[in-house]
Amino acid sequence: MKQRITLKQIANTFNVSIATVSKALKDSHEISNATKLKIQEYAYTHNYRPNSIALSLLNKKTKTIGVIMPSILNPFFVKTFSGIEQVANDKGYNVIAIVSHSKLEKEIASIHMLENGLVDGLLISLSEETEAKQQFNHLKSFIDNAGPIVMFDRVSDSINTDKVIVDDFNCAYKATEHLIKTGCKHIAVVSTLDNVGIIKLRINGYLKALEDYKLPVNKKIINLIKPRYDFETEIKTMLDYQDVDAIIGLEEFSAVESMVIAQDRGYNIPDDISIISFTSSDFFKYTKPSITCINQHSVFMGKTAAEILISKIEQPLGTEDVFETKTIKTTLVERKSTKSLANSY
Amino acid sequence: MKQRITLKQIANTFNVSIATVSKALKDSHEISNATKLKIQEYAYTHNYRPNSIALSLLNKKTKTIGVIMPSILNPFFVKTFSGIEQVANDKGYNVIAIVSHSKLEKEIASIHMLENGLVDGLLISLSEETEAKQQFNHLKSFIDNAGPIVMFDRVSDSINTDKVIVDDFNCAYKATEHLIKTGCKHIAVVSTLDNVGIIKLRINGYLKALEDYKLPVNKKIINLIKPRYDFETEIKTMLDYQDVDAIIGLEEFSAVESMVIAQDRGYNIPDDISIISFTSSDFFKYTKPSITCINQHSVFMGKTAAEILISKIEQPLGTEDVFETKTIKTTLVERKSTKSLANSY
DNA sequence: CTGAAAGCGCTTACAG
DNA sequence: CTGAAAGCGCTTACAG
16 A cells, blocks of 8 residues: 555645645636646546545535444345445445444444444434333434434334334234235234334234224234244244134244244144245245245335435535435235135135 | 534633643643543533544544445345454444445446545455456555455455455365265256356366266256346256256355246255255245255354454554465255265265 | 635644 | 644635
8 A cells, every 4th residue: 555645745746736736636717727737637647536534524524324223134124225225325425334233232332433423314223222222312412413314114203303114004904904814813923023113013003903803812822022032932832822823923034933833833834824924035935835925125115215314414504304204115925825815705 | 413512612612722622631641630620521511522534534544444245135245244344343443335236337436435535444245247357456446545455255366465265166066075975966056147256166166076976067057147048947948958966056046046946847856856055044944945055154254354354454554465365164054955965875 | 827824623742 | 731833635715
């Protein structure tokens, strides 16, 4: 690594001022053609490029956004991130990606780091712990000191910002309804998350569907499995001691793992037990049977969130703050882990 | 967003110099306790935090590294990125993530962007096009102007830097050998990548194993499928017109998709056709049958690459450049898509 | 047509 | 114990 060339050095070699060089390189009409030409040529052959950090300091804009997610080893967030990255790059922004590993402390530390002038705005999906403890001061601090925030998927009503969410209530309603219409009556719900707002919404949607179709609720088959519990044991116990003819997995792991456990116990999918999964992984096509799922259009969600954030960053100073909450429509992708509607009527 | 507080403002409110405030906040012994106390207290209650951009300009260090990958919708890169992110954050670095979408042009633009002082170093896995066109000037330019590079997985010998790779040759050899030992004689290779160095290494490892076990080579079942061709048609044609009793998929998609196509055509896996996949996806556990694969320990690869990069960034100026190439050991994860060794002897 | 000055927010060697 | 000065790399309004 040799020394990077600066305006100062160019100015020295031609015995002109830094200001002249700066203007010459911007092809300013203030500068004579002769000077411009020799400076531009020199700069080009010496591969001069302006220092972004100096420009950031000057403009108080970094053209960088931060993204904080609870996990990256989760297809939902990977796809969302992919959408964010695409839009950001199209609009000339870099993205700093941080994984909170669902820890509040990590989230706070990361935000404080980004807050010190590193980014122009922030996209965040809250960590479980943040939602559980309802602690949001770090977010408020960011908004006060650094710039706009757009929350996606795991959001909180306590913070007044733009949000992009999935219609979790209706989504769960739709899934439950589909199972009911294909003849299921004892529909279990399985999740490895708990203290998260979206899970509550999903459960409510599920309960509403049961109510509307006049099916009884069995709380023992609403199975929110805490991290310290053994997933397999919980599912086996449920299958052995409760009536279950369908399982809604609230994330991919819950769905696919429940299906495998049920198969191991001799149940036929979908005839004995139907399976629907929230969030759509490409791999659901390849399981046996392939898994019916709810496509949350996560790439699109990421794109939408990034677009909103960047438009907020670039809006003229003094624009009145109007926050919107965008809801991404979901679609049910029917595959082989649920019975077909045609057969049940 | 209110105005962020600066040293200057603190200096003004106490009628002292900026230098004094700066020193007071660093608890310098040069400053009287009284001054320190009032300044520190004021800074604390007003939530003062130093501007990172200003510090970067001063120190010529950004405590940020760049990561450029061909894709993020690929579990291998997601895991590698996860490893990188962990190590970087542990060591106090932010990471700017950029996806090249296998395009040389995007790769060049991204590197030039990062080169202008944005990052202290770069981790990169080359795009297909870069390898195909053997064009590396942008990488050389980064090394000259910005800092160290560590290449991972898709690397090039033409660039003299640190590298972290998988032992693709031996890896393919091992996979092929395993298939041979379980009784396969007509082993196909399927990939959707072509012009990439790692693919050549894998093919060579495969060929060497055939040679060592004195099996004939059938070039028609070495199937590197170009993007413009239809994957399904290619595989069907191969299965219909060639003798095939095993398939090695060089990436996840090729393996799982080939398996499904073979099953659709009535082949039993693994008795008629065995399947092995390069790179280990968690979902291979859940297919029917579960898929035997090569675990490349991609999280570990990411961690290793990040550690090397950061140690290079932090090494004292003037340290002699010594570049190393680290090879990550792989392991064969036996599942149900290959016959068991026991049965074949 | 060219340059000196002020400034973005900070630090540190040096003077007083 | 405190502050003026120089500097990181750049831009722009202003003077000449």
